[in-house]
Amino acid sequence: MLCQPVYFEVSDKPNSCRSLGPRYTVFDRLANVLIRHKIGNNIYTHLLYYCIAIKIYQIRLMVTVISASNREDNNTRKVAQSYQDLLTRKGVDSRLLSLDEVQVFERNAAFLDVEKEYLVPADKFIIVMPEYNGSYPGILKLMIDNSDINRSWKHKKVLLTGVSTGRAGNLRGMEHLTGSLMHMNMIVHPNRLPISRVDTLLDENDEIMDPGTIKAVDKQVEEFLAF
Incomplete structure (x- = not known):
């Protein structure tokens, strides 16, 4: 077609x-x-x-995929990489911003480089985030708070995916973050995907192997690209 x-x-x-x-x-x-x-x-x-x-x-179109965890060897990064790989296969320009690899604790020269490369030029965002104590990670909130909201986030579209080793797939964290993003005048896609028991869905190459999850992610991304 x-x-x-x-x-x-x-x-x-x-x-x-x-x-x-x-x-x-x-x-x-x-x-x-x-x-x-x-x-x-x-x-x-x-x-x-x-x-x-x-x-x-x-x-x-340029999409920035954000892996919203700064813990070592986190599953969030593995899922975020799967999203970027999928975008690449669909011919969409994308960049992966993994919060375990960058400095976001203060708005200094290093942070400005991150903002310039990953945030400001992005047309859309995909945020993959783990559940920390029933919400989203503080490192993500810190990164957002240190950024230039008007240039980086305002009026842009965003897709949310939650990951957890439990059963809820970070539903509450996605709900909390949705409120913050809407306050920033962002447009949140309604298909917020919870990925539960994420540690059982990855193969030895750290790729998603569950057919149902693969199908759900592909459908979610297709909807977001047309959004």
Whole structure:
């Protein structure tokens, strides 16, 4: 297919394709201009141009995957790596920011480098986070608090995945973080995926081996790319 399934409405009225958010406005206008000046007002042509525009957007899209744990040999990093690998297979430019490898304790030169490379240029974020005492890790909160909210986070879209060795998959932590992110004027994707008993889902190569989890992650990422 020319483009992946996306959530929008089509009619024979001008500016008919919508609901993909403000970043798609320019593509919608481009489609209308092409139709008016080249082929005419044809709903199928409009849809064709819109799909092409979406693919162009996905090619230039940059997603930062955040592994929100600073503990040694943590499972969160392994799951986050699986997300980045999946994005790579889908042709999406991505970067992995693992909080066990960077300094985020104060807003110094090293932190500014992290912000410049991973946060500011990102169009979207995927945050994979473990459950610490019924919530999300303090190192993630510290990193967010030390960053420039307006340049790094505001009005950007974010996908949340919780991991735990217990049964809840950090549901409470994702709920807590959702409140903070919405306060920062971020747009949180509704499919927040809890991955429970994560230590039993990884193979000897630290890759997710459970078919159900693999399917759920792929569906979640597909939805997020079209979000």
